[in-house]
Amino acid sequence: MDKIMNFLEEKVMPVAGRLAAQRHLxxxxxxxxxxxxxxxxxxxxxxxxxxxxxxxxxxxxxxxxxxxxxxxxxxxxxxxxxxxxxxxxxxxxxxxxxxxxxxxxxxxxxxxxxxxxxxxxxxxxxxxxxxxxxxxxxxxxxxxxxxxxxxxxxxxxxxxxxxxxxxxxxxxxxxxxxxxxxxxxxxxxxxxxxxxxxxxxxxxxxxxxxxxxxxxxxxxxxxxxxxxxxxxxxxxxxxxxxxxTSLIGTCVVMILISLLWAVGLHGSSIVGSVMVPIWLQLTSENALATAAGQVPPHIVTEEFRTIIQIGGSGGTFGLVLAMLFLSKSKQMKQLGKLAIGPGLFNINEPILFGLPIVLNPVMLIPFFIVPVIQTLITYFAFDLGLVHMLTGVVPPWTLPPIIQGYLLTGSISGAILQLVMIVVTGLIYYPFFKIMDNKNYKEEKEAETPSNTKKAIVG
Incomplete structure (x- = not known):
């Protein structure tokens, strides 16, 4: 894992940094x-x-x-x-x-x-x-x-x-x-x-x-x-x-977003500068079909990214809920309380840099896995007709999940899809979150022990 982190810091981060600063992008x-x-x-x-x-x-x-x-x-x-x-x-x-x-x-x-x-x-x-x-x-x-x-x-x-x-x-x-x-x-x-x-x-x-x-x-x-x-x-x-916009291509795009975030760069903005024009073209075609009373033709559009990035890049809202309700350590519980508000509006910088996920070898594993799982679930849900197609509507990306899913699809099925993904992504993040939570809890207990001992001696 140390070799992977060194590779990210020494090879990926300099290149990604130059891309982020490139004037045309x-x-x-x-x-x-x-x-x-x-x-x-x-x-x-x-x-x-x-x-x-x-x-x-x-x-x-x-x-x-x-x-x-x-x-x-x-x-x-x-x-x-x-x-x-x-x-x-x-x-x-x-x-x-x-x-x-x-x-x-x-x-x-x-x-x-x-x-x-x-x-x-x-x-x-x-x-x-x-x-x-x-x-x-x-x-x-x-x-x-x-x-x-x-x-x-x-x-x-x-x-x-x-x-x-x-x-x-x-x-x-x-x-x-x-x-x-x-x-x-x-x-x-x-x-x-x-x-x-x-x-x-x-x-x-x-x-x-x-x-x-x-x-x-x-x-x-x-x-x-x-x-x-x-x-x-x-x-x-x-x-x-x-x-x-193929299934494999979309998975690769989501992995690239996570890879850039892994070294502290805004993956959505950098990748979006290339992909958003493509996604918006398909969004517009879906919107035209919706306005004409027809079935929207495209699965992967700008709203596809919105509907799967629940809580922000990496789909971290399930992780925030786990931190808020399942933490033993005070540190994780407190961070969960601080992150639930922003996370509800799909802002996850408090988690990315506060937990942290960025340059964290434990949390980067689910951070790469979750977007792929979300993409697969959502793509097949649309493809198999389990969820109503995206209508071309683009509400604010800060709209809370479930409400967002309903508006994006014009159907309760979109809300159910996001609810299912919150549960699934929370389960994926849980074992990795517990590794950090147990570690922090142990450290907190050890930090309390000398203080208690000293009080007993003084007494």
Whole structure:
């Protein structure tokens, strides 16, 4: 066990630390964090439009205008995450380079609109020619999580272009008397133009390859590719989705989260910077299916992680309950009392660093095992139809368990699933917890013995 701990400290921790501090991953993480409030706001209205009580649903079906109205905020928040993330990743990355973050974020949005394809919509029939009247408009499907990958890539690329142009001093400089706000807008002019022109050439080039039916080594058949969205889907999004959201892939992701926490790094944030865009894409598809009254198609989504991480990463809520009610040592009992409040709202730093679990060879064993067991139980519960599918609703991650399970699935079966997992994970943690509890209890008794002896002698 000492060899494992030394390996974690000497090999894993330095690499993980560098990853956590890497500016592009940090910008991705911050961008995804910014989307969360809007996703939650949209989820509230999605719940109101599809509240899981049959009488309520029947009333909604009889009053479709009410449901349509309730979905307005959902469409204005949940379905704009690609635009929010595009601006945010460029803004945060520009901040790290000390260049104008606001101008860079706006440039990234303009660049994203530049590469996003148009779609023709039939708006009526010409009374003279009897032909359909077609209006070309930007495809708003790409404003949702469907365009999230491209938005993040465009945000990073445009920021790098702007940053390099600015650092080479290829900017318009205004006289000293010009107000700073006006001067900054002119400084952003040339970098912004170059960034947008580059992505414009990219779009024109892809469309030219599409018209030529170009085939790149059998990997990219441009006959079926009309935009960068299609390229990203073929090369990046689809493979990552198929691997990262499979049963085995999800288990690996959960182990990676635990591995990073094992050396004191925020595993959910680091891994989430890569996986959250994938999970949110599938969350959005589940939400669209729910809004349309259909069965949600995906098991592993952003809410899948939420429903299994009861008490936080490692599913530590069962451990907190064991500490609170089954401890013999005063230390463990007191820590259980301190941790039950945060744990109820899925905050487990008091346990991770107070017990501790971090760099603790005893507690790291269940900390790695529990997420895998949770993943297996939850995945098969959905796959076998024992639990209602995740509806695409994303309530606050601090929502207490059982209530959370009910809202995530729109069914009592989700609440029962979380209750079962609390029991199972508590049983897994119990023997390892008792090793520490017995050790602490023995030490407390030994600490009391000299004091008692001294009192007896004095007496």
């Amino acid at each position: 940090t910008a991705l993480r911050d961008a995804m964090v910014l989307t969360i409030p809007f996703i939650i706001i949209g989820s509230v209205f999605l719940i109101l439009a599809n509240f899981p009580i049959q009488a309520y649903l029947d009333w909604m079906a009889a009053h479709p205008t009410v449901k349509t109205t309730l979905l307005y905020p959902y469409n204005a928040t949940f379905n704009l995450v690609a635009l929010i993330a595009t601006f945010a990743v460029a803004y945060r990355l520009a901040q790290s380079y000390n260049v104008d973050a606001l101008a860079t974020g706006a440039t990234a949005l303009a660049a994203y609109f530049t590469v996003t394809p148009f779609t023709g919509f039939v708006t009526g029939v010409n009374p003279e020619t009897k032909a359909n009247i077609i209006v070309n408009a930007m495809n708003q499907d790409y404003f949702t999580s469907k365009g999230l990958f491209v938005g993040l890539i465009i945000g990073i690329v445009t920021t790098e272009i702007c940053r390099r142009v600015i650092h080479k001093n290829i900017v318009i400089k205004m006289p000293d008397g010009v107000p700073p706000t006006v001067a900054r807008s002119f400084v952003a002019l040339i970098p912004g133009f170059i960034a947008i022109f580059v992505v414009y050439l990219l779009r024109v080039g892809i469309e030219a390859l599409n018209r030529a039916h170009f085939n790149l080594f059998g990997i990219l058949d441009f006959t079926n590719i009309t935009s960068i969205h299609d390229i990203v889907k073929v090369l990046l999004q689809k493979p990552l989705t198929e691997v990262g």
